[in-house]
Amino acid sequence: xxxxxxxxxxxxxxxxxxxxxxxxxxxxxxxxxxxxxxxxxxxxxxxxxxxxxxxxxxxxxxxxxxxxxxxxxxxxxxxxxxxxxxxxxxxxxxxxxxxxxxxxxxxxxxxxxxxxxxxxxxxxxxxxxxxxxxxxxxxxxxxxxxxxxxxxxxxxxxxxxxxxxxxxxxxxxxxxxxxxxxxxxxxxxxxxxxxxxxxxxxxxxxxxxxxxxxxxxxxxxxxxxxxxxxxxxxxxxxxxxxxxxxxxxxxxxxxxxxxxxxxxxxxxxxxxxxxxxxxxxxxxxxxxxxxxxxxxxxxxxxxxxxxxxxxxxxxxxxxxx
Numbered sequence: 667x668x669x670x671x672x673x674x675x676x677x678x679x680x681x682x683x684x685x686x687x688x689x690x691x692x693x694x695x696x697x698x699x700x701x702x703x704x705x706x707x708x709x710x711x712x713x714x715x716x717x718x719x720x721x722x723x724x725x726x727x728x729x730x731x732x733x734x735x736x737x738x739x740x741x742x743x744x745x746x747x748x749x750x751x752x753x754x755x756x757x758x759x760x761x762x763x764x765x766x767x768x769x770x771x772x773x774x775x776x777x778x779x780x781x782x783x784x785x786x787x788x789x790x791x792x793x794x795x796x797x798x799x800x801x802x803x804x805x806x807x808x809x810x811x812x813x814x815x816x817x818x819x820x821x822x823x824x825x826x827x828x829x830x831x832x833x834x835x836x837x838x839x840x841x842x843x844x845x846x847x848x849x850x851x852x853x854x855x856x857x858x859x860x861x862x863x864x865x866x867x868x869x870x871x872x873x874x875x876x877x878x879x880x881x882x883x884x885x886x887x888x889x890x891x892x893x894x895x896x897x898x899x900x901x902x903x904x905x906x907x908x909x910x911x912x913x914x915x916x917x918x919x920x921x922x923x924x925x926x927x928x929x930x931x932x933x934x935x936x937x938x939x940x941x942x943x944x945x946x947x948x949x950x951x952x953x954x955x956x957x958x959x960x961x962x963x964x965x966x967x968x969x970x971x972x973x974x975x976x977x978x979x980x981x982x983x984x985x986x987x
Contacts, residue, residue, distance in 0.1 A: 669775035670814070671763050673756060673797075675734045675866060676762055676977070678715075680763050682771055691767045700763070702838075704730045704755045706745040714762035726897040730755050735839045739788050752925025753793040757800025765799055779807040781814045783835075784844045785861030811835050812844035815975040816853045829970040830856070834955055836974035836984060839866040843955040845962035855900050857962025860954050865947060867911075867978040873943045874907040874922075881933035882924045889926060897934065899926045914940050915980055941983045948987050 667684035669691070677699040680691040693700040693715065700715035706728050707713065728746040733755045740929055742749030762781070768774045771964060782794055784926035798806035812833035819831065827850045835842040846857035862931065879886050889896050903924060910920035919936040978984060 667771055667775055668777045669764065669767050670758060670778065670779045670781070670809075672781045672811075672814070672848075673734060673760060673763075674702055674837055674866060675732050676702055678759060678763055680767055682767060682775070684771075690824055691763075691770055693763055693766050698742070698771055698847050698852055700766075702731070702734065702759055704733070704745075704758050706730075706748060706750065708746060709901075710748075712758045712762075714759055717930075723898050726894060726901055732813045732839055735864060737793050743849065753797045754800060756794070757797040759981070764803055775803075777807060779809050780805040780811050781811045782843050783840050783861050783863070784810040784812050784855065784859030787841060795975055810844070810855070810859070811842055811975070812846055812855065813853050813861060815973055816846045817970070819973050820848060820853075821933065823960070823971075825970065830964055830968055832955060832959060832964075832969050832972045833975060834951070834972055834979065835975040836951060836978035837866050838868050838978070839864075841865045841951050841954065841976075843951070843958040845958055845964050856964060857958060857960075860958045860961070862950065862954055865950065866976075867908075869947065870911055870940075870944050870978065870981075871904060871908045874940065877935060877939075878903065878907055878924060878933040882926070882929055882931045885929045886926065889929070893927070909966035911940065912936060912980075915982055938981075942983070942984065948984055949985075952987055 667682045669680060669682050670942050671680045672678065678693060679699040680693055682689055684692055690698050692698050695716055701719050703715060703718040705713040705718035705721045718729060730745055733743060733752045736743060736752035737756065739752060742751055764778060780794060782791065794808060795806060812835060815833050815835060816831050825848045827848050831850045832846045833846055841862040842859060845856040846853050847856055906922050910922045913920050914937045922933045924931040924933060933937050
């Protein structure tokens with residue numbers, strides 16, 4: 667079988683193809699995807715996904731998140747005193763995804779394909795290949811995320827050769843805009859894909875966290891953020907903020923319980939307040955999409971569709987704008 671892996675900033679997903687049949691691989695215990703989280707134990711062994719998330723609550727100094735954003739950064743990520751590069755952590759995450767697929771499918775994949783932001787240059791793509799070697803996948807096939815999104819879209823909707831689709835890919839850590847044309851044997855990117863690497867759902871999580879900490883009062887300012895108990899409590903609080911953010915896509919308001927050492931409160935957030943927080947960032951994504959259209963010399967009326975991809979595209983304000 668062939669295995670496709672989407673190494674996301676916040677979650678990782680995979681699908682397998684055998685004899686023309688495509689199936690999503692269950693990487694998590696409770697969902698098809700697994701958290702893009704890596705934990706380094708004091709024995710030097712790595713844990714990933716849900717296991718890493720659980721261990722992060724008791725030893726937060728040994729956990730790494732959102733390291734996809736750090737790919738190419740020469741500054742190491744320090745886990746339990748040990749320096750780790752972002753490509754090493756990416757490789758360990760990929761190793762776990764590939765191993766889980768092999769367990770589910772009864773053997774290793776013949777070919778592994780990895781998706782990546784369309785705006786990544788040669789140096790980051792080389793590091794992604796290095797992650798494939800760390801994971802012992804051999805020579806991986808690289809596919810840009812907009813191309814992958816259009817291939818999937820054209821497998822579920824009728825897209826004639828020559829049709830043009832704009833891809834608006836707003837994930838957990840990055841935003842990508844690209845214009846893609848369907849060809850008789852695949853897809854091609856028109857113009858120049860444009861990415862904003864430090865813009866995604868995790869930034870919205872941070873916006874909500876700042877709001878919640880501000881609503882909790884002055885006592886938060888006196889907390890010792892080097893205290894492992896405080897760090898673990900903040901990890902749990904950030905998870906609550908993420909859940910509240912996601913909930914606001916379905917309900918008009920959310921209450922976030924604040925349970926920090928010496929601080930107990932409840933912070934309220936409604937959808938309109940959340941939308942005010944994120945509107946400047948969403949405006950930026952719309953401008954970026956317009957830039958991608960201009961680089962491809964394509965007018966909005968020339969598009970068959972604007973394809974929304976990535977978890978942050980589920981936010982109602984994003985869809986409306």
